[in-house]
Amino acid sequence: MSRQASGFRAWVLQRISAVYLGVYLVYLLGFIAIEPPQSFEAWRTWMAHPVVSFTLLLFFVSLFVHAWVGVRDVVLDYVKPYLLRVLVLSVFAFGLIGSGLWVAKVIFLAGQTV
Amino acid sequence: MKFIVFRYNPDVDATLRMQEYEVAASRGMMLRDALMEIKRQDETFSFRHSCGEGVCGSDGVNVNGTNLLGCITRVSDLKEPVTVRPLPGRPVVRDLVVDMSQFYQQYRAVRPYLIRRDPLPEQEILQSPGERDQLDGLYECIMCGCCSTACPSFWWNPDKFHGPQALLQAWRFLADSRDQATDERLDALEGPYRLFRCHTIMNCVEVCPKHLNPTVAIGKIKELMLKKAI
Numbered sequence: 001m002s003r004q005a006s007g008f009r010a011w012v013l014q015r016i017s018a019v020y021l022g023v024y025l026v027y028l029l030g031f032i033a034i035e036p037p038q039s040f041e042a043w044r045t046w047m048a049h050p051v052v053s054f055t056l057l058l059f060f061v062s063l064f065v066h067a068w069v070g071v072r073d074v075v076l077d078y079v080k081p082y083l084l085r086v087l088v089l090s091v092f093a094f095g096l097i098g099s100g101l102w103v104a105k106v107i108f109l110a111g112q113t114v
Numbered sequence: 115m116k117f118i119v120f121r122y123n124p125d126v127d128a129t130l131r132m133q134e135y136e137v138a139a140s141r142g143m144m145l146r147d148a149l150m151e152i153k154r155q156d157e158t159f160s161f162r163h164s165c166g167e168g169v170c171g172s173d174g175v176n177v178n179g180t181n182l183l184g185c186i187t188r189v190s191d192l193k194e195p196v197t198v199r200p201l202p203g204r205p206v207v208r209d210l211v212v213d214m215s216q217f218y219q220q221y222r223a224v225r226p227y228l229i230r231r232d233p234l235p236e237q238e239i240l241q242s243p244g245e246r247d248q249l250d251g252l253y254e255c256i257m258c259g260c261c262s263t264a265c266p267s268f269w270w271n272p273d274k275f276h277g278p279q280a281l282l283q284a285w286r287f288l289a290d291s292r293d294q295a296t297d298e299r300l301d302a303l304e305g306p307y308r309l310f311r312c313h314t315i316m317n318c319v320e321v322c323p324k325h326l327n328p329t330v331a332i333g334k335i336k337e338l339m340l341k342k343a344i
Contacts, residue, residue, distance in 0.1 A: 007308070011336065012343075077270045
């Protein structure tokens with residue numbers, strides 16, 4: 001996070017990601033409710049579709065960006081000791097980046113093997 | 115009526131205590147009148163008050179968990195026993211008197227005065243009625259501190275977060291057609307703390323004795339930032 005733009009930019013990112021998360025979640029829930037894939041293969045075929053894999057990847061990127069801003073807000077409010085703050089933020093940063101890479105791997109592999 | 119009042123005198127007391135008083139409520143009695151009656155019963159009791167009509171903003175106190183002005187609150191509207199505490203989160207000077215220095219520092223930080231780049235005209239700087247209307251709901255703030263001391267974000271970061279009162283005033287000058295320092299003012303609000311610790315909890319709106327809305331003002335500041343950014 002850059003020191004200068006960390007207020008306004010974080011706020012904008014949180015709002016934009018929230019809109020995408022909201023819209024996409026409605027689509028995802030609708031999809032699962034109306035015609036859920038019946039088998040592992042069907043799931044993989046669905047995820048391998050370029051539009052789905054791209055929008056799904058964007059969904060998780062939005063989710064992690066949104067989560068990062070939220071966690072950072074909580075830490076800024078409640079975690080005062082400097083070292084503890086660095087530690088907590090680092091744990092979440094690594095966790096979110098790791099989760100992001102893992103999600104990317106899952107989505108790309110679904111596309112590769114079909 | 116039974117009043118339970120926060121008492122603490124740092125010169126004498128090791129710790130705070132809650133003291134009970136019995137006050138005979140009269141018709142139309144305001145909380146400030148009750149506090150003055152308590153003061154008559156016990157002259158060691160301290161509290162701030164001045165105008166007695168909701169203009170000076172001196173007698174902000176926390177009553178049954180809500181910040182309000184003693185002078186414009188009828189005791190008949192309060193639930194017994196009436197618990198009176200100082201405004202939350204502020205260092206107690208004595209009894210209901212709190213140290214508002216940080217609150218004033220945050221106010222000072224938003225530069226609450228007109229800044230002009232153009233040479234000043236001979237007479238007043240004119241405004242259209244429409245431009246003047248933009249200041250309604252903003253200029254009426256009496257700085258009683260009820261809002262900022264009800265704000266959890268201000269409790270956690272009173273040294274860094276401006277708080278609802280100062281941010282309402284920041285918007286009051288951003289919204290003023292006569293002010294010419296919009297960019298500077300917006301730049302000064304950047305960073306994760308000064309403006310963006312507001313999480314729209316809206317305690318400020320709920321308690322403001324003047325029925326002002328700092329949350330809307332804060333939203334307008336963010337909107338203006340967005341407009342300037344794209």
